[in-house]
Amino acid sequence: MAEKEIIETSEAEIAVHWQEEGYYHVPLDFIAQANMTDESIYQRFSLENFPNCFKEYADMLDWYEYWTEILDTSDAPCFKWFKGGKINASYNCIDRHLAKNRNKTAIHFVPELEEEKVEHVTYQELWVRVNEMAALLQDFCGLKAGDRVTLHLPMVTELPVTMLACARLGVIHSQVFGGFSGKAAADRILDSGSDFLITMDGYYRGGQLLDHKEKADVACEAAAAAGHKVKKVLIWERYPGKYSAATPLVEGRDFIVNDLLKKYYGQRVEPVRMPAEAPLFLMYTSGTTGKPKGCQHSTGGYLAYVTGTSKYIQDIHPEDVYWCMADIGWITGHSYIVYGPLALCASSVIYEGIPNYPDPGRPWRIAQNLGVNIFHTAPTAIRALRKIGPDEPAKYNYHFKHMTTVGEPIEPEVWKWYYNVVGKGKAAIVDTWWQTENGGFLCSTLPAIKPMKPGSAGPGVPGIHPIIYDDEGKEVPKGAGKAGNICIQNPWPGMFQTIWGDRDRFVRQYFERYCKNPKSKDWRDWPYLTGDAAVQAPDGYYRILGRIDDVINVSGHRLGTKELESAALVVPEVAEAAVVPVADEIKGKVPDLYVALKPGYHPSPELEKRISQALATEIGPIAKPRKVWIVPDMPKTRSGKIMRRVLGSISNKTDVGDVMTLANPEVVEAITKMVQG
Numbered sequence: 001m002a003e004k005e006i007i008e009t010s011e012a013e014i015a016v017h018w019q020e021e022g023y024y025h026v027p028l029d030f031i032a033q034a035n036m037t038d039e040s041i042y043q044r045f046s047l048e049n050f051p052n053c054f055k056e057y058a059d060m061l062d063w064y065e066y067w068t069e070i071l072d073t074s075d076a077p078c079f080k081w082f083k084g085g086k087i088n089a090s091y092n093c094i095d096r097h098l099a100k101n102r103n104k105t106a107i108h109f110v111p112e113l114e115e116e117k118v119e120h121v122t123y124q125e126l127w128v129r130v131n132e133m134a135a136l137l138q139d140f141c142g143l144k145a146g147d148r149v150t151l152h153l154p155m156v157t158e159l160p161v162t163m164l165a166c167a168r169l170g171v172i173h174s175q176v177f178g179g180f181s182g183k184a185a186a187d188r189i190l191d192s193g194s195d196f197l198i199t200m201d202g203y204y205r206g207g208q209l210l211d212h213k214e215k216a217d218v219a220c221e222a223a224a225a226a227g228h229k230v231k232k233v234l235i236w237e238r239y240p241g242k243y244s245a246a247t248p249l250v251e252g253r254d255f256i257v258n259d260l261l262k263k264y265y266g267q268r269v270e271p272v273r274m275p276a277e278a279p280l281f282l283m284y285t286s287g288t289t290g291k292p293k294g295c296q297h298s299t300g301g302y303l304a305y306v307t308g309t310s311k312y313i314q315d316i317h318p319e320d321v322y323w324c325m326a327d328i329g330w331i332t333g334h335s336y337i338v339y340g341p342l343a344l345c346a347s348s349v350i351y352e353g354i355p356n357y358p359d360p361g362r363p364w365r366i367a368q369n370l371g372v373n374i375f376h377t378a379p380t381a382i383r384a385l386r387k388i389g390p391d392e393p394a395k396y397n398y399h400f401k402h403m404t405t406v407g408e409p410i411e412p413e414v415w416k417w418y419y420n421v422v423g424k425g426k427a428a429i430v431d432t433w434w435q436t437e438n439g440g441f442l443c444s445t446l447p448a449i450k451p452m453k454p455g456s457a458g459p460g461v462p463g464i465h466p467i468i469y470d471d472e473g474k475e476v477p478k479g480a481g482k483a484g485n486i487c488i489q490n491p492w493p494g495m496f497q498t499i500w501g502d503r504d505r506f507v508r509q510y511f512e513r514y515c516k517n518p519k520s521k522d523w524r525d526w527p528y529l530t531g532d533a534a535v536q537a538p539d540g541y542y543r544i545l546g547r548i549d550d551v552i553n554v555s556g557h558r559l560g561t562k563e564l565e566s567a568a569l570v571v572p573e574v575a576e577a578a579v580v581p582v583a584d585e586i587k588g589k590v591p592d593l594y595v596a597l598k599p600g601y602h603p604s605p606e607l608e609k610r611i612s613q614a615l616a617t618e619i620g621p622i623a624k625p626r627k628v629w630i631v632p633d634m635p636k637t638r639s640g641k642i643m644r645r646v647l648g649s650i651s652n653k654t655d656v657g658d659v660m661t662l663a664n665p666e667v668v669e670a671i672t673k674m675v676q677g
């Protein structure tokens with residue numbers, strides 16, 4: 001049996017252990033105020049009305065020139081939405097709100113230290129800051145539409161300011177998660193061909209002011225070693241007027257943004273009228289091969305999709321205070337902290353730090369103090385807060401009308417705690433399933449229309465038509481009780497346009513498997529392969545089981561096993577490396593790393609530590625393995641393939657099954673003894 005099939009079998013097994021739950025009904029006072037209560041929306045967005053249904057989302061935006069063709073399929077599967085339209089994302093997120101809501105808070109910035117003042121940035125203030133930053137990017141850096149810029153910023157107001165300044169000019173931003181290493185930033189600088197890196201001197205994490213600037217030095221060195229010189233590094237100061245990093249500035253390369261900006265005070269930059277299909281940003285994500293993929297998102301289609309879904313699924317009204325606790329360095333933050341909420345003129349909360357600093361009551365204090373009424377987070381955070389502060393929410397006086405979970409499957413027990421304790425039994429919950437590639441939600445209930453079911457994402461959102469295929473490409477019908485590969489039958493405006501610079505990989509990875517005709521220009525022939533396994537219940541709700549490819553979802557972050565393995569191979573003693581996911585109470589999955597050494601080297605705690613550190617250095621602290629197991633040899637097939645399935649079973653203490661067909665069955669026993677004692 002091929003290795004891949006075995007992985008799929010194990011995914012399907014999860015379905016057996018986890019039974020369907022009963023419905024929960026959304027509170028009536030939520031329904032009474034909801035943006036979308038009309039059931040006919042599903043009819044409006046049915047396949048018969050595709051693609052014209054998405055006009056409804058496009059019409060939530062302001063266009064300089066209205067589009068002439070809703071969907072251009074001539075370059076399938078690189079689909080173009082709202083062709084002929086001219087639009088600017090920065091204008092739609094800021095300028096258009098000024099007439100009525102100039103003095104409304106756009107962003108509440110909450111520093112991690114509670115003794116620091118919360119910043120309330122009005123739409124007017126955001127407009128001023130974005131204009132000045134845009135003027136700087138244009139004049140000081142010479143940036144223009146179509147150029148790429150890498151951002152490596154933490155969770156601070158300066159991040160959306162920089163993103164929106166780029167968007168104002170049509171410059172393509174590529175924000176790298178702040179927790180990622182300088183090396184990871186370098187890979188993304190190289191791949192996107194960025195001449196500029198925008199970063200910050202430091203930021204708070206768990207009460208420590210971290211030196212973030214040092215990562216910029218590592219990034220520039222690594223990029224230079226690969227033949228790409230970063231022309232300038234622009235550094236925001238965490239405390240304007242005071243440089244907070246220990247790492248010195250590099251003469252001629254490093255510049256303090258806060259100083260440079262003084263020259264641009266009061267300057268205004270006309271938003272550039274961008275074609276709807278011009279790229280707005282790149283967001284890198286892990287894939288089945290080692291190299292991260294730059295998911296290229298469009299301006300008009302993306303913005304329309306995140307605005308429409310923020311309105312109907314997140315139920316955002318302009319008077320709401322909305323807090324998504326994700327990091328803007330991930331797609332969730334781009335779509336549902338910055339672009340969607342701001343396009344709807346909401347107040348969006350940005351919290352700098354970790355949820356349990358200085359104690360697990362922090363999120364609920366923030367909610368109480370700011371009057372947050374929509375809350376959005378991931379199962380990993382919910383599990384952690386439930387474990388360390390199960391009684392904390394009850395101590396605070398806040399009221400959530402709506403809550404979201406995103407990023408990985410949520411266990412029904414955890415869902416119920418979220419509903420009863422965090423939501424105090426009074427909030428609508430949506431479990432939103434989607435991916436970096438998708439721009440916005442794929443499956444979720446419409447909160448005022450469909451009941452909630454713990455552990456189930458729900459049906460496709462309006463205009464998204466999922467289908468589950470088995471390995472032969474036959475449809476697995478709803479209620480079959482069988483898992484399969486969940487695909488989407490139709491394109492949608494939020495879907496990424498391509499992998500930056502690698503159209504072949506885009507087609508191969510997402511469409512080849514179930515493509516009906518590779519020459520076709522008809523969207524019906526190009527189902528989109530998500531790479532997740534799922535089952536569909538008789539009521540049409542989808543339960544997502546997890547990835548079927550070599551990606552581990554750690555705390556809701558996708559890490560490619562190949563990326564982790566190649567980071568381990570940077571250590572000179574390491575000959576072979578294999579990463580397997582291990583179930584973890586808080587993080588969902590954590591990587592276990594198995595390595596075999598080159599001849600002549602011997603295991604030691606020091607070496608284990610060095611290997612573990614290599615993953616943190618190459619990728620980031622979230623990639624640190626639970627444990628490094630230095631084994632005498634890897635279990636292998638006769639053709640020499642490492643049997644990750646066997647290692648996975650050993651780490652998870654499940655049955656390894658029949659190993660007699662392996663080339664070296666005896667190592668299985670030795671490794672089991674080592675790991676399980």
Ligand code: WTA
Nearest residue numbers: 406407408409431432433434435436544547
């Ligand atoms: C998983 C995050 C179950 C899934 C927006 C997907 C989920 C991957 C859910 C994408 C959910 C995301 N239920 N699984 N509600 N949301 N996933 O690209 O495996 O960081 O393919 O996008 O996370 O992760 P990504």
